[in-house]
Amino acid sequence: MDLVRYDPFEIMDRIADTFDSLRDIDRWFDFPEFRFLDTFGLYEGEWSPALDMYEDDDAYFVKVDVPGVDPKDIEISATSDVLTIKGVRRIEEGKDKGKKKGKKYEREEIFYGEFHRTVPLPVPIDPDHVDAKIKDGVLYITLPKKEELKPKKINVKVS
């Protein structure tokens, strides 16, 4: 008998597959405009981009996954203790171009529309020196911590 290692994350794949088969329910009804899941609004409205935040002694470093989002459509604002990221992912021009009329999507997992994230910052930052750039669909934000809150090295003098 083969021993298969227990994989606690396999359940995630199973859930994903269940949702995929749930989408197949749409195919029971052969109306192009009728989508079972859309009636629950699961594929409409606001979505939330995945975000990582790391820190060192001087700053917070944030990465946000915003693939296919035009940098012009992103708005970032920061106060000393909250970072806000707003934007919209528009359906790429030509994405549907030539899409066969009356054909449903074979698979539709990508979210479009407005997104909005509010991130509380554990330690106050300097909102005047926040830096943001975008590369390969990832938004990189650097938020320097307030000078007086940075840990200071104290030299021990020998008396």
Next chain:
Amino acid sequence: MAENKEIAKRTATEPAKTEERERFIRPRTTVFELDNAVKILMDLPGVSKDNLDISYNRGELTIIGRREKWDREKMRPVYIERFDGGFKRVFAIDDTLDAQKIEAKLNNGVLEIVIPKVEARQPKKIEIKTA
């Protein structure tokens, strides 16, 4: 429609190659049919061309790659939501599609793959000649 059915590969059914078997995440993907091709859009933010491998073999289109991890030596995590490391998806391509003409481009974190249909299968308009 069976034209682009994805093969769900269960990690548990694959033999463990190494003790530290890598987990792959499944990037979000949208697939739809055009008049003369099938288009696949995949969200791959932060993935550079060098870290992405697309291959076709025996009816399977495999998209595999990884993205760079944070430098945890220098930084401490506060929030972690993004995937780290490897991703993989496999699509079955049947003989109605021309696998020799697969085209892929990566733009702004979105991978776009176009697979043309086999020409002979496409409907052809036949002109009626007048004598």
